[in-house]
Amino acid sequence: MNMKATKYLALLLILIMVFTMTACGSKNTDQVVGSSEQKEPITIKYPTFQVGVNTSAPLLKQNVEEFNKLYEGKIKVEIEEIPGDQAYVDKIKVLLSANELPDLIYAGGYNLLDSALEKGAVVDLTPYLEADPEWRAMFTERDLEFNSRDGKIYSVPEERQLVGYFYNKELFQKSGINQPPKTWDEFFEVCETLKNAGVTPLSMDTADTGWLTSLWLSSMIGTSGQKGNEYMNTMNVDDYMSAEVIDSINKIQKMFLNYTTPDAVGGKYENGANNFLSGKTAMIANGPWMIEDFKDTTKAPEGFMEKVGVAIYPGQGIFDASMLGYFVASKDKEHADAAVEFVKYLTKKETQLKGLDFMGRIPTSPDIEITADIAQKHPLLVELVNVSKDAIHSYNFYQSLWYPNVLDKMSTDYPALALDKMTPEEFAQRLTDTAKKNN
Amino acid sequence: MKNKALWIAVFLLPTIIIFLIVFAIPVITVVYTSFFKWKGFSGNMSFVGLNNYIEAFKNDSTFRKALSNTVVWILLQSTIHVGIGTLLALILSKKPRGWKFIRTSYMIPNIISASALAMIFLNVFNPQFGIVNSVIQALGFENFAKNWYFDFSTAFPTVTISWLVYAGLITILVLAEIMSIPESIFEAAKIDGASEMQINLFITLPMLRNILGTCVIVSATSMLKEFELIYLTTKGGPVDLTLNLPLYLYKTALIENNFGYANMMGTTLIIMGIISILLINKIFRLGKSDV
Numbered sequence: 195m196n197m198k199a200t201k202y203l204a205l206l207l208i209l210i211m212v213f214t215m216t217a218c219g220s221k222n223t224d225q226v227v228g229s230s231e232q233k234e235p236i237t238i239k240y241p242t243f244q245v246g247v248n249t250s251a252p253l254l255k256q257n258v259e260e261f262n263k264l265y266e267g268k269i270k271v272e273i274e275e276i277p278g279d280q281a282y283v284d285k286i287k288v289l290l291s292a293n294e295l296p297d298l299i300y301a302g303g304y305n306l307l308d309s310a311l312e313k314g315a316v317v318d319l320t321p322y323l324e325a326d327p328e329w330r331a332m333f334t335e336r337d338l339e340f341n342s343r344d345g346k347i348y349s350v351p352e353e354r355q356l357v358g359y360f361y362n363k364e365l366f367q368k369s370g371i372n373q374p375p376k377t378w379d380e381f382f383e384v385c386e387t388l389k390n391a392g393v394t395p396l397s398m399d400t401a402d403t404g405w406l407t408s409l410w411l412s413s414m415i416g417t418s419g420q421k422g423n424e425y426m427n428t429m430n431v432d433d434y435m436s437a438e439v440i441d442s443i444n445k446i447q448k449m450f451l452n453y454t455t456p457d458a459v460g461g462k463y464e465n466g467a468n469n470f471l472s473g474k475t476a477m478i479a480n481g482p483w484m485i486e487d488f489k490d491t492t493k494a495p496e497g498f499m500e501k502v503g504v505a506i507y508p509g510q511g512i513f514d515a516s517m518l519g520y521f522v523a524s525k526d527k528e529h530a531d532a533a534v535e536f537v538k539y540l541t542k543k544e545t546q547l548k549g550l551d552f553m554g555r556i557p558t559s560p561d562i563e564i565t566a567d568i569a570q571k572h573p574l575l576v577e578l579v580n581v582s583k584d585a586i587h588s589y590n591f592y593q594s595l596w597y598p599n600v601l602d603k604m605s606t607d608y609p610a611l612a613l614d615k616m617t618p619e620e621f622a623q624r625l626t627d628t629a630k631k632n633n
Numbered sequence: 634m635k636n637k638a639l640w641i642a643v644f645l646l647p648t649i650i651i652f653l654i655v656f657a658i659p660v661i662t663v664v665y666t667s668f669f670k671w672k673g674f675s676g677n678m679s680f681v682g683l684n685n686y687i688e689a690f691k692n693d694s695t696f697r698k699a700l701s702n703t704v705v706w707i708l709l710q711s712t713i714h715v716g717i718g719t720l721l722a723l724i725l726s727k728k729p730r731g732w733k734f735i736r737t738s739y740m741i742p743n744i745i746s747a748s749a750l751a752m753i754f755l756n757v758f759n760p761q762f763g764i765v766n767s768v769i770q771a772l773g774f775e776n777f778a779k780n781w782y783f784d785f786s787t788a789f790p791t792v793t794i795s796w797l798v799y800a801g802l803i804t805i806l807v808l809a810e811i812m813s814i815p816e817s818i819f820e821a822a823k824i825d826g827a828s829e830m831q832i833n834l835f836i837t838l839p840m841l842r843n844i845l846g847t848c849v850i851v852s853a854t855s856m857l858k859e860f861e862l863i864y865l866t867t868k869g870g871p872v873d874l875t876l877n878l879p880l881y882l883y884k885t886a887l888i889e890n891n892f893g894y895a896n897m898m899g900t901t902l903i904i905m906g907i908i909s910i911l912l913i914n915k916i917f918r919l920g921k922s923d924v
Binding site: 201204205208209211284287288290291309310312313400401455456457459460598599602605606607608609610612613615616631632 | 640643644647673674675676759760761762778780782783784785867868869870871872873876884886887888889890891892
């Protein structure tokens with residue numbers, strides 16, 4: 195009898211355990227659905243890479259805190275920290291595969307939108323924009339068109355990304371260079387002059403799509419003529435065998451072999467940034483978000499800001515294109531409405547002005563002008579905006595234009611190119627073969 | 634008897650249900666979908682039979698490279714890695730001075746997270762400020778600046794070193810088994826005039842057959858899922874020199890969104906695992922008596 199009772203008791207315990215596990219698994223779903231009956235605020239899940247050492251981290255943190263305070267009791271934004279752009283992109287793709295996209299996603303220039311749209315996971319923002327003309331006026335028609343598919347607006351940007359390159363004026367002067375180069379031939383002459391003066395000319399990298407390197411590559415293509423410029427404004431190209439592209443890859447190889455640091459090969463963005471900030475290299479291709487690092491004494495020496503100048507790329511080129519911004523992937527209307535409220539907050543005039551003031555982020559709105567106060571606070575930003583007026587070629591970012599597997603292939607093949615184990619033609623062919631896998 | 638069988642079945646049922654839901658059904662799904670062309674997030678799939686497999690083995694040089702790298706690492710890990718761990722266990726079983734400290738500290742790489750280990754190795758082998766190059770430069774080779782992880786000649790060995798020599802787990806397992814061998818056997822051998830080497834070779838090692846077989850299985854199968862250390866260091870580069878099958882599967886699924894092809898690789902890995910375990914079982918006669 196006792197044995198039987200023990201068996202029944204053990205069985206009951208096992209069943210309780212199984213049901214508890216099942217109940218735990220469905221707990222989150224219960225919290226999401228039927229929120230109108232809840233007294234709890236609607237929670238918006240927002241994973242982001244703008245955390246930690248990312249230059250946008252303090253601003254985002256402040257924006258989230260202010261938004262949560264403003265909407266206390268109604269909406270609460272919960273950040274999930276995912277340091278590193280590539281880690282973030284990978285995470286979003288995993289969530290997309292599992293049909294568990296968060297409420298809000300920031301594309302940040304990466305093409306996450308089209309994959310999400312393929313799964314029908316994106317909320318159409320057109321009705322929200324039409325219902326709020328003041329909000330719609332924050333964006334240019336060019337930006338809205340770039341963020342639209344089949345006539346529907348699915349995402350909105352929060353900034354305009356004007357990207358040239360920064361150079362160390364002190365190292366330039368020390369080497370006898372008076373001004374940034376205007377042509378690519380002059381650029382290589384400048385590199386040679388710097389090298390002869392004992393200065394490493396360039397910060398480059400290969401890891402994580404090789405951002406620093408690829409900005410130079412894209413600019414070389416984008417300023418090579420009409421064909422090259424069209425190429426750098428075309429999405430999803432699958433042929434890298436053109437003369438413009440191969441010639442640019444050839445130049446990149448020359449830069450790796452002669453004008454950069456040993457740790458560029460295999461190095462991440464942080465290695466390249468650190469080399470520039472510590473005065474080891476004279477030039478770095480990057481955007482205005484880096485300007486705050488020049489003032490940050492935990493990253494750069496005191497007074498480093500005054501040593502930095504900004505220029506457009508040789509051939510009078512600059513990155514100045516629309517970018518994919520925030521899109522909403524909530525599964526129910528209440529969460530979608532709440533997520534859109536947060537996006538409105540992030541992109542409204544006051545927040546864009548705050549971004550401009552706080553970290554020199556260029557607003558997406560054409561109506562927001564740089565005031566005298568802001569100009570005094572961000573002289574390098576003003577310099578960038580001023581020099582950008584001399585650009586005659588503008589182009590988009592390779593991350594937005596090229597297939598994700600091509601970006602990955604670039605990263606793994608750059609070392610071979612850099613160490614002269616691969617010719618530019620072979621590099622271009624491998625990118626082409628990889629791109630064609632997407633067809 | 635029938636009642637007892639019923640109770641056993643009832644108690645096993647929750648475990649079986651969980652096993653089916655969490656493991657068996659996903660594995661069957663992976664194998665099933667490996668016969669389909671399944672790309673993107675639209676959910677459209679079309680049956681293509683063995684096309685994914687034929688494409689991989691016949692036309693995809695990257696797949697063949699990843700497969701061969703995986704096989705090489707399985708072989709190295711099963712032999713050298715287990716060999717190092719066993720050798721150290723044999724030494725530590727003699728309880729030399731500081732043996733407990735050595736046993737504990739040798740485990741440290743096995744208990745640090747793979748991501749932390751990868752960061753450490755990236756810095757150790759950094760061509761500009763890494764300790765390896767710094768030591769070599771201090772020895773008189775002032776211009777030495779080898780890019781260990783990305784030079785064609787050193788990339789594969791450098792990645793391999795990340796896990797090959799850190800056999801702490803093997804050492805602990807083998808040492809525990811050695812400690813369980815009755816002392817009387819060793820004493821009898823010594824009385825018969827056997828040397829330490831003879832004791833190790835002809836008595837200790839044969840008695841470790843089962844644990845060594847288990848260690849070889851653990852080591853071999855660990856290479857079938859090795860991902861973090863490669864992803865966080867070389868990402869399979871330069872070119873595809875350090876690419877293995879799990880990383881290629883990851884890239885195919887999450888970067889190319891080619892799920893059918895990725896599941897083909899998953900199925901290949903499962904088959905490789907089954908073959909490895911059966912082969913190792915046969916070689917080491919696991920579960921069979923020594924007589």
